[in-house]
Amino acid sequence: MKTLLKNGTLIDYKTNTFEKYDILIQDEKIVKIEKDIKDEADKIIDCTNLNIIPGMIDIHCHLREPGFEYKETIETGAKSAVCGGFTTICPMPNTKPTPDSAIILQKIIDEGKRVNLCNILPYASVSKGERGEELVDFEELKKAGAIAFSDDGMPVVSSKMMREAIIEADKLGTFVASHCEEKSVAKGAINAGKVADELGVEGVLPEAEEIMAAREIVISETNNVRAHICHISTRTTKNMVRDAKKRGVKITCETCPHYFTFTVDEVKKSGTNAKMNPPLREEKDRLAIIEGLKEGTIDCIITDHAPHSEEEKMQELAKAPNGIIGFETALPAEIMNLVDTGDITYLDLVRLTSYNPAQLIKIDRGTIEVGKIADITIFDPNEEYVYTKEMIVSKSKNSPFIGKKLKGKVKYTLVSGKVVYQD
Secondary structure (H helix, E strand, O other), rough: OOOEEEEEEEEEEOEEEEEEEEEEEEEEEEEEEEEEOOOOOEEEEEOOOOOEEEOOOEEOOOOOOOOOOOOOOOHHHHHHHHHEEEEEEEEEEOOOOOOHHHHHHHHHHHHHHOOOEEEEOOOOOOOOOHHHEEEEEEEHHHHHHOOOEEEOOOOOHHHHHHHHHHHHHOOOOOEEOOOOOOOOHOOOOOOOHHHHHHOOOOEEEOHHHHHHHHHHHHHHHHHHHHHHEOOOOOOHHHHHHHHHHOOOOOOEEEOHHHHHHHOOOHHHHHHHHHHOOOOOOOOOOOOOOOOHHOOOOOOOOOOOOOOOOOOHHOOOOOOOOOOOOOOOEEEEEHHHHHOOOOOOHHHHHHHHHHHHHHOOOOOOOOOOOOOOOEEEEEEEEEEEOOOHHHOOOOOOOOOOOOEEEEEEEEEEEEEOOOOEOOO
């Protein structure tokens, strides 16, 4: 099977490419990248006025299966992911049961292969049942296919246990992704401050994230091991990571589109659809996250795609669960709030959404080169539309982007040379 992409703008960070090329794919691999390919092909995709980038990689999302299939399944989540241009996704282990054994992890891997839409590389938990009491068998789970380890959704409270986990994962050539939340100052619905007071709800102090982030930096620096901080959202956390990296500490981190798109004021407009953990912060934090992406402090952008049913999200602010869906709005949010503003270039965007994520989880993806697997995202950078609930592919509809005008639309997603999504 030969597929020919014609007249698209190829953007690749690794090769520093930003110009028009044709790309010929045979079966699952890229076989030619040239100015005007004349070869015959079984399928020709006209990419005029479209951008072609390495398939986007989300190293932090939630697919809810097993245990919470009423919110999302591996299949519905994968459909939403490819609609958003993602070719590889890494689901977190806060499922029921949690993948704390090879048997449970294998079931998730097998279902991902059955669905056969995008690459699904799951995390295993750090502790058994994510209870923070006993560490999992890291070596067994790594051999079984765990891409990394996390108790995301729950902080590992014991510093002794987290230290052991980070060191053990590092020995195996992988990492622990830390959900940084100091529970003693984390109680609340939204970010502490004026909006929380106005809405009459308890506020989450920003120190809840920052105290735990400082702990992971200390463990990483003292033991010369790698640690990864999940979904950073505050200026202080960004500055701590920046300063640690300058000292040569092996710390990496991620953020989400909502932290550089919205502030806590969005809760007044979108209600519980703007409630997540960590919460939306202040404008100074939003600007600091953008600065962190520009300067290279923040290694990658993730979605933290977190589906919940409408019934759950219809509860009052204090009781509704945290989290929003994110696969389908990530790219337009990045185009509108980072590229169009001049804060980053499209090459930077590829670095943050494809190249760096592939490097972090050590997979041979994130670049478009001859001989490489054809995981490719093709999008129209200029198409504008209003995002409606009816457009959402995910099983859940909890998004603050509903009703908003977006710019940037995925037109095709290719995984291993096969078109798995077409607009």
